[in-house]
Amino acid sequence: MVEKHWAKKKERGSYWGIVIVLRAYQYGGHWLMRLILAPVITYFFLTGGDPRRASLDFLRRVHSYAAERSPFTAEPGWRQSWYHFWQFGLHALAKIDA
Secondary structure: OOOOOHHHOOOOOOHHHHHHHHHHHHHHHHHHHHHHHHHHHHHHHHHOHHHHHHHHHHHHHHHHHHOOOOOOOOOOOHHHHHHHHHHHHHHHHHHHHO
């Protein structure tokens, strides 16, 4: 079986979850959203096996390319993958800010 590209997969969030998050942003602003974002990102990281594997695969490919030119030799693991998810969430928040 061929896996779908991550961009073709169905959204895992819910309408009401998005409404609650946007209302929190409306009333609490950027900093409240960062507080809310951490557990939301962690939930999606822990429950999303395919996205987590895709993130780690991407980070390992980047690392293998950059390892030739960098003194940092540690291969990416789950921490770097979670941080990858976190950065994705922060970029989404920046778009809401704009």
